[in-house]
Every structure is written in structure tokens, then in C-alpha cells.
Amino acid sequence: MLAIENTLFTIVMLAYFAAMILYFAFIAVKKEAVARVAVALQIAGFALHTAALVCRGIGAGRLPLTNQYEFATSFAWGLCLVSLIFIIRYKFPVLGAFAAPVIFLIIGYAAMQSKDVKALMPSLRSNWLGFHVSTAIIAYGAFGVSFVLSVIFLLRDRMKASGFLDQHIPNREKLDMLSYRSVSLGLLFLTFTIITGAIWAERAWGSYWSWDPKETWSLVTWIIYAVYLHLRLRRGWRGRSAAIFAVVGFICVLFTYLGVNTWLPGVHSYA
Amino acid sequence: MTMLKKFWKFISSMRFAIALLLILALACAAASLIPQNQTYEWYSQRYSERTAALIMALRLDDAFHSAWFIAITAFLCVNLLLCNLLRLPQLIRRTRAESRPEGALKLSGDISAPDVDDPEAAFARLRMPRPAPCKAEDGRDALFAARHTAGLWGAWVCHLGILLLILGFGLGQMTQKQYAVHGVPGQIRRIGDTACFLSIDDFRIDTREDGSVAQYTTDITVENTASVGPAGGSASVSVNHPAVLCGMKFYQNATGWAARVDVYKDGAPIQQEVVCAGDYLSVKDREGLVVMLNAFYPDYVMTPGVGPSTASDQLNNPAYLYSIYYQGQMVGMNALMADEKVTIDQYTVTFSDPQTYTLIQVKVDRFTPLALAGGLVTLLGLLLALYVQPARVWAIRQDDGRWTLYGQSRKGGALFRERFEKAIKEK
Numbered sequence: 278m279l280a281i282e283n284t285l286f287t288i289v290m291l292a293y294f295a296a297m298i299l300y301f302a303f304i305a306v307k308k309e310a311v312a313r314v315a316v317a318l319q320i321a322g323f324a325l326h327t328a329a330l331v332c333r334g335i336g337a338g339r340l341p342l343t344n345q346y347e348f349a350t351s352f353a354w355g356l357c358l359v360s361l362i363f364i365i366r367y368k369f370p371v372l373g374a375f376a377a378p379v380i381f382l383i384i385g386y387a388a389m390q391s392k393d394v395k396a397l398m399p400s401l402r403s404n405w406l407g408f409h410v411s412t413a414i415i416a417y418g419a420f421g422v423s424f425v426l427s428v429i430f431l432l433r434d435r436m437k438a439s440g441f442l443d444q445h446i447p448n449r450e451k452l453d454m455l456s457y458r459s460v461s462l463g464l465l466f467l468t469f470t471i472i473t474g475a476i477w478a479e480r481a482w483g484s485y486w487s488w489d490p491k492e493t494w495s496l497v498t499w500i501i502y503a504v505y506l507h508l509r510l511r512r513g514w515r516g517r518s519a520a521i522f523a524v525v526g527f528i529c530v531l532f533t534y535l536g537v538n539t540w541l542p543g544v545h546s547y548a
Numbered sequence: 549m550t551m552l553k554k555f556w557k558f559i560s561s562m563r564f565a566i567a568l569l570l571i572l573a574l575a576c577a578a579a580s581l582i583p584q585n586q587t588y589e590w591y592s593q594r595y596s597e598r599t600a601a602l603i604m605a606l607r608l609d610d611a612f613h614s615a616w617f618i619a620i621t622a623f624l625c626v627n628l629l630l631c632n633l634l635r636l637p638q639l640i641r642r643t644r645a646e647s648r649p650e651g652a653l654k655l656s657g658d659i660s661a662p663d664v665d666d667p668e669a670a671f672a673r674l675r676m677p678r679p680a681p682c683k684a685e686d687g688r689d690a691l692f693a694a695r696h697t698a699g700l701w702g703a704w705v706c707h708l709g710i711l712l713l714i715l716g717f718g719l720g721q722m723t724q725k726q727y728a729v730h731g732v733p734g735q736i737r738r739i740g741d742t743a744c745f746l747s748i749d750d751f752r753i754d755t756r757e758d759g760s761v762a763q764y765t766t767d768i769t770v771e772n773t774a775s776v777g778p779a780g781g782s783a784s785v786s787v788n789h790p791a792v793l794c795g796m797k798f799y800q801n802a803t804g805w806a807a808r809v810d811v812y813k814d815g816a817p818i819q820q821e822v823v824c825a826g827d828y829l830s831v832k833d834r835e836g837l838v839v840m841l842n843a844f845y846p847d848y849v850m851t852p853g854v855g856p857s858t859a860s861d862q863l864n865n866p867a868y869l870y871s872i873y874y875q876g877q878m879v880g881m882n883a884l885m886a887d888e889k890v891t892i893d894q895y896t897v898t899f900s901d902p903q904t905y906t907l908i909q910v911k912v913d914r915f916t917p918l919a920l921a922g923g924l925v926t927l928l929g930l931l932l933a934l935y936v937q938p939a940r941v942w943a944i945r946q947d948d949g950r951w952t953l954y955g956q957s958r959k960g961g962a963l964f965r966e967r968f969e970k971a972i973k974e975k
């Protein structure tokens with residue numbers, strides 16, 4: 278099973294890479310047929326990615342959500358899922374051109390991690406861990422999409438007006454709205470993540486909140502996105518300022534996910 | 549008076565909330581970058597003396613329990629409470645108004661479309677409830693429907709949840725009691741200063757084929773010796789599976805090494821106890837004579853310049869690091885291999901039978917359920933605020949018998965307007 282997973286993982290990486298190139302080509306040659314192939318390729322990659330995760334789950338005999346490799350590949354999976362939802366639902370293939378590099382970077386990071394299946398230490402053997410990490414994947418995926426949308430928003434102002442642009446990139450108001458929808462999804466799931474994490478910590482360590490760096494940074498991230506929501510309600514803060522906040526928020530997400538493990542010690546250091 | 553009013557307004561304003569939230573985020577970020585609960589000496593070695601002095605002065609060494617951190621949180625709570633209280637009457641009024649046609653029919657909506665032949669079908673396509681017939685101000689026929697007014701309450705419910713959460717956490721921090729009890733099977737220990745005694749009935753370490761640990765389990769019995777309070781009972785406690793007994797919660801927390809200590813006087817055995825690493829034994833026969841088991845190394849190695857350590861968890865080369873005190877003065881300290889003895893005056897001490905002890909954490913926090921409820925209410929509020937979008941749609945009959953359709957959704961924005969236009973086009 279793990280051998281199958283390994284092969285699938287390589288194919289998935291190639292598929293995402295090809296999708297990324299095709300999305301770029303779509304912007305370069307401005308042909309919708311190219312975009313359709315790119316989306317189809319991303320969908321195929323996503324399906325295989327799902328299969329790879331299932332294989333790993335079966336091979337390891339548990340949810341594939343417990344170490345750096347598994348979380349990185351799942352993070353890429355979540356971002357792929359949420360971006361596909363936005364690409365298809367809002368007919369927005371240009372989003373793919375910006376999301377695909379981020380997905381490719383994350384899955385590339387996963388590829389550099391050790392793929393060994395290690396036996397779980399007792400504290401990690403909990404159903405709450407499953408809820409905790411799977412909600413985190415959706416939250417991070419959604420924040421990733423809002424980051425990408427905000428970058429598009431910020432770039433759109435600098436791009437020259439053209440028919441292609443107007444046809445394929447939503448106007449500023451709609452971009453802002455889409456970013457808001459994805460932050461909403463992210464914040465809802467991040468709240469789930471924090472609550473399930475607290476419940477798990479209480480059962481495993483006897484304390485539901487102990488200001489461990491990872492907990493603290495998830496709170497910082499949560500607050501940043503809460504501020505984003507409030508700023509949007511104020512006149513004059515929609516659009517550009519909100520977009521900048523969404524970018525900062527995603528930097529916090531990345532720091533919570535990578536920086537904390539690398540630079541700050543804590544109970545979360547192993548995952 | 550106006551000053552006071554302005555002050556209230558500011559204290560309950562969203563501007564203040566945003567400022568507080570940003571300060572809180574910055575404070576958390578800063579505190580997470582500085583290792584917490586270290587001494588001045590530690591900080592001055594790691595950074596510089598000036599930085600260390602600054603850290604101590606600002607209480608950044610224990611930021612999350614410092615007065616300023618608690619003050620920010622308290623301000624946040626006051627801010628939230630006032631905001632929610634002040635907005636409540638307005639919110640009730642608005643909820644009523646939004647579900648009735650009177651207000652809406654006067655408006656031009658966020659978007660409108662003339663010349664609609666079949667307004668009821670348009671309502672259905674917009675996924676609105678069946679519209680109710682009513683009259684516009686000028687007496688024309690009108691239709692009106694509102695949906696999801698509960699969404700108006702999202703922010704309010706979310707803020708209430710955050711208040712409950714902070715309240716539950718804060719009260720918990722102030723009133724919680726925590727104890728740690730450790731020992732080996734057969735031992736009975738008092739739980740802190742309570743009237744309850746914990747007996748360790750059994751301790752098991754389940755390992756997998758590869759030798760890794762799958763689970764630690766302690767069977768415990770708790771007895772309440774006071775005449776009041778809940779009676780005790782027995783339970784199995786393992787990692788991720790705490791148990792509640794005597795109103796306290798028991799967690800499997802850690803494990804470590806213990807050893808049997810035998811004391812002989814003039815060659816005759818006088819005392820025998822199992823002592824956990826870090827614990828001591830007081831020799832009953834001689835007041836002030838104490839034997840401490842500082843550490844146990846199952847696979848002892850001594851590296852010059854580094855000190856003693858263990859090469860593995862296997863009992864390949866067991867060694868006991870002990871110290872002996874008399875009247876508070878250390879009179880001996882050494883590492884002892886198995887079968888070796890220590891002799892002081894007419895007393896001889898041996899260490900043997902290394903075994904693992906269990907550490908059970910005991911906690912009483914009555915406010916955990918409040919914090920959990922707060923978290924769930926916050927979640928519900930977010931769901932309402934972000935996913936339940938109130939909308940109103942109404943139609944007014946034109947002179948030619950067709951209808952003008954209007955729609956309004958504060959939250960829906962561009963997406964609502966897009967759906968509205970689509971619903972009109974679809975026909």
C-alpha cells in the first residue's frame with residue numbers, strides 16, 4: 278500500500294506541475310480550451326491525491342495526519358480542494374494560475390519530508406486528533422485561497438485593462454467578496470480546529486490551553502482574521518486594506534504551521 | 549457629561565476592539581518568541597543584561613499571567629460586553645423590521661428589475677420562502693418575503709461565546725486545583741491537601757512488536773476519607789482517557805523509574821521501601837537521616853565532561869544515583885551499580901529491583917464546561933454570521949400588471965446581486 282502511495286504521490290506532483298504550466302499557458306495564449314484542460318488536470322491530480330492519502334491511511338492503519346510529511350501533503354490536498362471549489366463554482370480558472378504554484382510548493386515541501394510510517398506515541402492516538410487536523414487542513418486551504426485571491430486583487434489594480442482581464446478576472450468588488458467567503462470558511466474551520474485541539478489537549482495532557490507556541494500562534498492567526506472581518510465592516514477598509522490583511526493572515530498561518538515547528542519548542546514540535 | 553458619553557462610546561466601539569485585538573495579537577506573538585518562565589540569569593545569558601532587565605520589567609518572562617496581559621483581556625471583555633448590551637435593543641428592533649414588509653417596500657433595494665411577469669417564480673428561483681401578499685404605501689399590490697433573519701444575530705452570538713469562553717478560562721485559572729501523584733503499584737498516596745487517597749492498583753505499559761510504547765495505563769482506586777463530598781471508586785486511566793472520581797479528574801501523565809531501597813542496621817534489615825527517582829526515604833530509626841534516589845540509569849554510561857546518562861531504556865547496566873543527607877547536610881553522593889552497597893555509620897543501604905512508576909495528574913476545574921460552552925457558542929455565532937445570510941425580496945405591481953422585483957442582502961453583496969440577475973434572466 279505504501280509503495281502504491283509512493284507512486285501515486287509522484288504522479289500527483291507531476292499532475293499538479295503540468296496543471297500549473299497549463300494555467301500559465303492559458304494566461305499567455307488566452308485560450309479557454311487550455312484552461313479547461315488545466316482544470317481537468319487539477320481535478321485528476323486531486324483524485325489521485327485523494328487515492329494516495331487513502332492508500333497511506335490503509336498502509337499505516339490510521340488517519341494519515343500525524344507527521345510533517347502527512348500534514349504537508351494533506352495541506353496541499355486541502356488547498357487543492359478549496360481552490361477547485363472556487364474555480365468551478367465561480368468559473369474562475371485564473372485563480373488556478375495563482376493557486377497551483379502554492380499547491381506545488383507545499384507538495385514539494387512534503388516531498389522533502391521523511392515518508393517513514395512511525396508508530397504513534399500514546400498521546401497522538403485519539404479520535405480528536407483526526408478532527409483537529411482534518412479541520413485544520415480545510416481552514417489552511419481556505420486561507421490559502423483567500424491569500425491567492427487577495428494577491429490577485431492587489432495585482433489587478435496594476436494590470437492594464439483588457440478584454441481578457443475583464444472576462445476572466447472578476448471585478449474588485451467580487452474578488453473582495455470571494456476573498457471574504459474564503460476567509461469565512463477558513464475562520465469557521467480554524468475555530469473548529471482550535472476547539473477540537475483544546476478538547477484533545479485536555480484529554481491527553483490535562484490542560485486544554487497551555488500557551489504552547491503553536492496554540493498561541495493559532496490564536497494570533499484567529500485574531501488576525503477576526504480583525505479582517507471587522508475591518509471589512511468599516512467604510513473605506515474593504516478592498517485593498519482587507520486584501521493586505523488576508524495576506525498577513527496567511528503569513529501567520531504559514532508561521533503557525535512551519536515557523537513554530539522550526540524555531541519554537543513546545544508540545545506540538547513533533548507534528 | 550458629553551465627555552463621559554464619548555468615553556462610553558469609545559469603550560464600546562469597534563475601533564477600540566480592533567486596536568485591542570491587534571495589541572493582543574502582538575503581545576501573544578512577542579511572548580511566544582521569548583521562552584517563558586526562565587530566570588533573569590537565564591535571559592541575561594541568552595540575550596544581554598539590558599534585554600533581560602527589560603524582559604523582567606515588562607514581565608515578558610510570564611507574559612500570559614502578567615497584569616498587563618490580563619488588563620488587555622479585561623478591556624476586551626468590557627468592550628465586548630458593552631458592545632453587545634448596547635446593540636441588543638437595536639438588534640431586536642431590526643430583526644422584527646427585517647421580517648416585515650413595511651420598511652422594505654419604501655426602499656429601492658440593493659438591486660431591482662422591472663417588468664417581471666411571474667414574480668412568484670422569481671422568488672422561488674432566489675430560494676426565498678413563499679412571498680406574502682401586502683400593499684405598498686400607495687396602495688399597489690405587493691409581495692414580500694424575508695429569509696434567514698437569524699443571520700443578523702451571528703456577530704452578537706459570536707461575541708457572547710467569546711465572553712463566556714474568556715470567563716470560563718479566567719475563572720478556571722483562578723480556582724483550579726492541580727496535584728500530581730506518583731508511585732508504583734501497591735502504594736497509597738494522599739492527593740495534595742485533600743481528604744482523598746489514591747491507591748495505585750496496577751500500572752501497565754503496552755508495547756508494540758517494534759518495542760515502541762502504545763499505551764500507559766494505571767488502575768486506580770480513590771477513597772474519600774472526609775464525611776462530606778462524593779464517595780470514591782475505581783477506574784482505569786490511560787493517555788487520552790482520563791477518569792473522574794471524587795469530583796476530580798485523573799490523567800495518565802508520565803512515567804519514570806523507581807527502585808527498592810533496603811536499609812540495614814548492623815546487618816539486620818530495618819526498613820524497605822520503593823522510592824521513585826527524585827524522591828527520598830527517611831530512615832525511621834535515625835531522625836534526620838535521609839536517602840535520596842536522584843536518578844536511575846537503566847543502561848548507564850559515564851561520559852567525561854558530560855556526566856552520567858543512559859544508552860537505552862533496557863536494563864543492561866543499571867545504576868542508581870543517590871545522595872544521603874544527615875540533619876540537612878549532604879554526607880554522601882555517588883552512582884551505585886547493582887549489588888553495590890553504601891555504608892554510613894552502622895547503617896547500610898542497597899538499591900535493587902528497578903521498576904517503572906506512574907505519574908497521575910489530578911485536576912479540579914469546575915469552569916471547563918463553561919469555557920467549552922463558550923467555544924461552541926462562538927462557533928454557532930460564526931456559522932450564523934458568515935453562513936446564514938439574511939435577504940429580503942419584494943415585488944410591486946406596475947400599472948401594466950407586470951411587477952418590479954427588488955432585492956436586498958447586506959451580506960450577500962456582489963454574489964447576491966449576481967444571483968438576483970440570474971434569477972430574473974432565467975424566466
Ligand code: HEM
Nearest residue numbers: 503506510560561562565624627628631703706710930933
Ligand atoms: C473584542 C471586542 C469586539 C467587539 C467590541 C466587536 C464588535 C463587533 C461589531 C460592532 C460588529 C458588527 C456587528 C454587526 O454588524 O452586526 C462585529 C462583527 C463581528 N464580530 Fe466582533 N467584536 C469583537 C471581537 C470579536 C472577535 C474576537 C471575534 C472572533 C471571531 C468577532 C467576530 C465577529 C464576527 C464574525 C462579526 C460579523 C462579521 C461579518 O458579518 O462579516 N468579534 N464585531
